Amino acid sequence: MSPDHPPGLDLDRLRGLLERERPGLAQGPLTGRLIEGGRSNLTYAVSDGISKWVVRRPPLGHVLATAHDMKREHRVISALHPTDVPVPAPVLLCxxxxxxxxxxYVMEFVEGTPYRTADQLAALGAERTRDAVLSLTGTLVRLHAVDPAEVGLADFGRPEGFLDRQLRRWGKQLDASRNRELAGIDELHAALGRELPASPAPAVVHGDYRLDNVLIGADDSIRAILDWEMSTLGDPLTDLGLLVMYSTPLDLPHSPVSTTAAAPGHPSPAELIERYAAASGRDVSAVSWYTAFAWFKLAVILEGIHYRYTLGQTVGRGFDRIGDLVPVFIEHGLTTLHEGLQEG
Structure with a gap:
């Protein structure tokens, strides 16, 4: 398969669909390439030589349709596009x-850079790095300020009991990939359950909000939020907890899990929390719980990857080191939760 015809993307059939559904949009033959990154769905850049678009589809040979719901992703960006939340313009759903x-689905191609590592971010310099990361917080506030009912997303999720369901869901994920002793993981899960906070009013939650899921423009502003596959209606502070977790230095050189927190000028987690609280007006006193939950969730995800690695089901570099990271994430989760309880 040539680079211009990547697996999973039949350009002739796509061109035919565009001619039927959006006549005149594509001016010539299409070329396409796979864009690296994203959690699991496949993302392609497509061009007719004049304009560019992006195609999002589930992985090849996927079996869990609910985990790769294209209609859901297309729905949320379509709902948010008329608001001041930066998302690509939707083109069509098939x-x-x-x-x-x-x-x-097909959406517009947005120019911008996803910064995945501290080294990439460091190239901006300390001042621009600070501006770019702080814009993450402001953009998250704008997302959480959207009234779901006003944009047609009142039924986009089930906010009632959201945190309890999330905790049980990730506990089941952990059980599905248990094949070794993990000190502290059950303690962390149980403690999170005992200290479950009361959720604020529900909001549209991104579900995987971090720097490498946004495109930063040349002016250091966020041009678009990408990868909406985990989005739902739920507790907005889960997004903040995840952002805080990804903004905490791991102090693990050559870690296969990317973090940009070590880049010069990167705001501290405390500053991001303070900025969010001031701009949103939300009570963030329980943010330690949400951050500890983020550490737990990532520990479970990493353990699942490690489990698949032990079964020979992963392809690529770095998977042999994933298992060593899991105890680090568990320890961060326990420490964050205990410190938060002491402060409370």
Missing amino acids: EDEEVLGAPF
Whole structure:
């Protein structure tokens, strides 16, 4: 398969669909390439030589349709596009699996850079790094200020009992990939359950909000938030907890889990929390719980990857080191939760 015809993307069928659904949009033959990154869904850049678009589809051979719901992703960016939340403009949704072998959607191509590592961010310099990361907080406040009912997302999730369901869900994920002793993981899970906070009013939650899921423009502003596959209606402070976790230095050289926190000029977690609280007006006194939950969730995700690695089901470099990270994430979760309880 040539680079211009990547697996999972039949450009002739896509061109035919565009001609039927959006006549005149594509001016010539299409080329396409796979864009690296993203959690699991496949993302392609497509061009007719004049304009560029992005195609999102589930992984090849996927089995869990609910985990790769293209209609849901397309729905949330369509709802948010008229607001001041930066998302790519939707072009079309195709649920006919005959075209590409799975449902998919097309959106505009947004120019910008996803910063995935501290080294990449350091190239901006300390001042620009600070501005870029602080813009994450302001943009998150704007997302959480959207009234779900006003944009047609009142039924986008089940906010009642959201945190309890999330905790049980990730506990089941952990049980599904247990094949070794993990000191402290059950203690962390149980403590999170005992200290479950009362959620504020529900908001549209991104679910995986971090620097490498946004595109930063040349002016250091956020041009677009990407990867909405985990989005739902729920507790907005789960997004803040995840952002705080990803902004905490891991102090692990050559870690296969990227973090940008070590870049010069990167704001501290405390400053991000303070900025969010001031701009949103929300009570963030329980933020330690949400951050500890983020550490737990990532520990479970990493343990799942490690489990698949032990079964020979992973391909690529770095998977042999994932298992060593899990205890570090557990320890961070326990420490964060205990410190938060002492402060409370």
